[in-house]
Amino acid sequence: MATARRAVIDVGTNSVKLLVADVTGNEVRPVHEESRQTRLGKGFYETHRLQPEPIARTAEAVWEFAEVARERQAVSTRVIATSAARDAMNPTDLTISIERASGLKTEIITGAREADWAFQGVASDARLAQHPLLILDVGGGSTEFILGHGQKKHFAHSFPLGTVRLLEKFPHGDPPASAEFQACRDWVKQFLHGEVRPQLDPALKLEQGEVRLVGTGGTTSILARLEKKLDRFDRDKIESTVLTRDRIIAHRENLWGLPLELRKEVPGLPKLRADVILSGVLIYEMVMKEFGFRELRISTRGLRFAAVMD
Numbered sequence: 001m002a003t004a005r006r007a008v009i010d011v012g013t014n015s016v017k018l019l020v021a022d023v024t025g026n027e028v029r030p031v032h033e034e035s036r037q038t039r040l041g042k043g044f045y046e047t048h049r050l051q052p053e054p055i056a057r058t059a060e061a062v063w064e065f066a067e068v069a070r071e072r073q074a075v076s077t078r079v080i081a082t083s084a085a086r087d088a089m090n091p092t093d094l095t096i097s098i099e100r101a102s103g104l105k106t107e108i109i110t111g112a113r114e115a116d117w118a119f120q121g122v123a124s125d126a127r128l129a130q131h132p133l134l135i136l137d138v139g140g141g142s143t144e145f146i147l148g149h150g151q152k153k154h155f156a157h158s159f160p161l162g163t164v165r166l167l168e169k170f171p172h173g174d175p176p177a178s179a180e181f182q183a184c185r186d187w188v189k190q191f192l193h194g195e196v197r198p199q200l201d202p203a204l205k206l207e208q209g210e211v212r213l214v215g216t217g218g219t220t221s222i223l224a225r226l227e228k229k230l231d232r233f234d235r236d237k238i239e240s241t242v243l244t245r246d247r248i249i250a251h252r253e254n255l256w257g258l259p260l261e262l263r264k265e266v267p268g269l270p271k272l273r274a275d276v277i278l279s280g281v282l283i284y285e286m287v288m289k290e291f292g293f294r295e296l297r298i299s300t301r302g303l304r305f306a307a308v309m310d
Helices: 052-071 083-087 091-102 111-123 163-169 178-206 218-228 235-239 245-256 277-291 303-309
Strands: 004-011 015-024 027-037 076-081 106-108 132-138 143-149 152-159 212-216 242-244 295-299
Touching: 004 052, 004 303, 015 052, 015 303, 027 052, 027 303, 052 076, 052 091, 076 083, 076 091, 076 303, 083 091, 083 106, 083 111, 091 106, 111 132, 111 143, 111 152, 111 212, 111 303, 132 218, 132 277, 143 178, 152 178, 163 178, 163 277, 178 277, 212 218, 212 277, 218 235, 218 242, 218 245, 218 277, 218 295, 235 295, 242 245, 245 277, 245 295
Parallel strands: 004 076, 076 106, 132 212, 212 295
Antiparallel strands: 004 015, 015 027, 132 143, 143 152, 242 295
C-alpha cells in the first residue's frame, strides 16, 4: 500500500494546530506537529461574530503552518475549522482571510463530523480499541462525547461546552475567588446533569463491560505533562499516563488557587495555556464525578489523525 505525506491544519476556538504525517491506509506516523494559540473565540460569545484581530492572527498562523507543510514535502494540506467557525454569524470573514493569506480553502466541519473523527483517531490506537470507551474531546468552544468499542461508535454528540466558552461566560479574578469557582462549577454540573446525561445515559447502559474514559485534545495532554512534569510534548509518556479522579481534583485545587503569573511557572504547563487550563481541568473533574469514572486515560490521536486519513 502506497504511503503519502499529508498535512492537516486544525483551526480551533483556542488554537491552530498542524499535523504532518506519513499515511499508509489507516496507519498514521506523525512527522511534525505544532500548535499556536490565536484565541479565535476571544470576544465571540457575546456577539457570535468572529473578531478582526483573532481572525488576522489565525490566518497568519495557517499561512505559516502551510509553509511548514510545504517544507516538510506534504503532498496535500487540508484546513479544517471547528466550533467557533461553525457557530459564527460571519464565518466567511475567516475563510476569506485564510484563503488570501495561504491560498487554502477551509472546511468548516459539523459537530457530528468532529465527534466522528475524534473517535476514529483515538480508535487507531490498538491498545484502546480493545475496550468500550467514552471519549471526551474538550475544545475551546465545544466538547464531543463519543461512546464506542473497537471501530463501532454507539453514541456521538457535540455539546456547547468548552474552555474558552467557559472562560468568557465566567470571568474571574486573579487568583479566582471561591465564589467565582463555585459559580463555574455549579453551571458545569447542571449542564452535564441536565443536557448531557439524558442523551448519554441510555447508550452507556447498553455497553457490555467496563467503560473506560479517554480524553483527547490539549487539556488532557497538559494534565499528563503536569502529572509527569514534562517540559515538552512526549507522545509515549503522555499516552502512558493514567490520572485518577483524586489526581484531577488535586491539579484543579492547585491551579485554581494560583494567580496567572504563578500558573505560568508550573512545570509542564505551557504559559499560553495557563488561563484556559482552569476551565479544562474543571470539565474533566465534573464529568468524572457525574458519571462515576475513577480514572482518565489519555490519547493524543484525535481529530487530526482521522482528518489526515480521510
